[in-house]
Amino acid sequence: MSDTADSPTPPLVSVRGETVLEVEPEIARLTVYVHARDKDRRRALERLTERNRECLDLIGEYGDAVEQVETSGLSISPIVRDKRRDEKVDRYQGTVHTTVTVAEFSVLGEIVTRLGDLELTSVHGPWWALRRDSDVYRRAAQQAVRAAVTRATDYADALGCRLTGLVRLSDEGLSTDGGGREQVYGMVAAAVPASSSGALPAIDLEPQKQVVRAAVEARFTMTAPEL
Known part of the structure; x- marks a missing residue:
């Protein structure tokens, strides 16, 4: 053995x-919602397209400070005045969801403030994260x-x-x-x-x-x- x-x-x-x-x-994410509504469907779409372009152009001004921009959703839907009686459309409303990943925190508060100042635009976040x-x-x-x-x-x-x-x-x-x-x-x-210059002051944000x-x-x- x-x-x-x-x-x-x-x-x-x-x-x-x-x-x-x-x-x-290392990064902060924002979700931006751009809204539009009108009685005319085509006009609602035109407004949504115009406001979304304005939003993307603003984000683009920050160059490499913004690491990623993604369209995460889009909706356009009719609003019926009274569903119980008929199908008459009262208006049309649309929303574009955009996810923005910011790598340079020194401009984050300014981005949030400027986006929030756009017409019918809301900003959710920031959500702090690591890559x-x-x-x-x-x-x-x-x-x-x-x-x-x-x-x-x-x-x-x-x-x-x-x-x-x-x-x-x-x-x-x-x-x-x-x-x-x-x-x-x-x-x-x-x-x-x-502020005295007419621009909104940037919101102070402390990374979590x-x-x-x-x-x-x-x-x-x-x-x-x-x-």
Whole structure:
């Protein structure tokens, strides 16, 4: 019989390593709603097109400070005066939804204020976030692994042992908290008193910290304890 078959199973230690990082957000997202309504369907569409173009032109003025602009939805629908009696259309109304991702926070308050000052335009946000490929996630995962190794080493030391190998490393995943609370601007922004130059003052916005959590489970082999 081989020596391997007679070898005792090495002691195991199972631990959980976790880390929590609190970092500044990297981007902010806004949702812009442009509205139009008119008794004439064609005129409602023309107004919607004109206002949406004005909105996009304004956003375009900020160049690279705006990372991404996406049309996330559009609707045009008739409004019936009294559905119970007939199908007579009272008016038509349309809405364009645009999602704006801002990377330069120094202009964010100005963008929100100027968009909110446009006719029949509302702004929702900001929602603060990290980019999907943010290095913060890698850092959090590595720190969670280091925490697992440290904890296992501490347990081994307490028993007079030392770690000899890794049996299993399981990732519990990453999660991010922060930026979920909605702040709404829009028509109310037009009520902000104008400055002496006639331009609306920019709204002061403070970025919300992002909390990134990472956790792993690890199992190590170790030498026999000295009990």
